[in-house]
Amino acid sequence: MFSSLAILLTLLLANPINSTVLDPCSTIRCKSGYTCTVTNTTAQCTPVSAGQQCGPKVCALGDECCNESCGTCTPPGGFCTQQICEPTGPACGKGKCYTGQVCCNASCGICTPPGGFCTMQFCG
Numbered sequence: 001m002f003s004s005l006a007i008l009l010t011l012l013l014a015n016p017i018n019s020t021v022l023d024p025c026s027t028i029r030c031k032s033g034y035t036c037t038v039t040n041t042t043a044q045c046t047p048v049s050a051g052q053q054c055g056p057k058v059c060a061l062g063d064e065c066c067n068e069s070c071g072t073c074t075p076p077g078g079f080c081t082q083q084i085c086e087p088t089g090p091a092c093g094k095g096k097c098y099t100g101q102v103c104c105n106a107s108c109g110i111c112t113p114p115g116g117f118c119t120m121q122f123c124g
């Protein structure tokens with residue numbers, strides 16, 4: 001048994017494992033907003049998906065929305081204020097939009113980012 005272990009150790013030392021075989025992303029550096037992903041053993045830079053909508057903002061991937069009215073995102077379990085933030089953007093129906101949003105359906109008071117999806121229903 002000792003000789004088998006010695007042979008195995010000799011083989012490993014003589015033929016070190018290539019780290020790029022274990023992690024193809026180990027030699028890839030992606031620009032900001034992209035991450036290295038592996039598909040069929042090939043490394044490539046792909047866009048990072050956006051996180052969840054949080055009031056007027058979108059949280060970073062991995063963060064969570066802790067105060068929707070203020071658009072405050074934190075790491076999971078992070079500190080968060082409980083204040084209520086009022087929208088200060090353009091008027092929309094009976095309310096206002098957040099800064100950076102537009103009123104896309106005044107009858108329903110629906111605000112979206114410019115060019116965002118909007119329903120064309122009548123709310124009265």
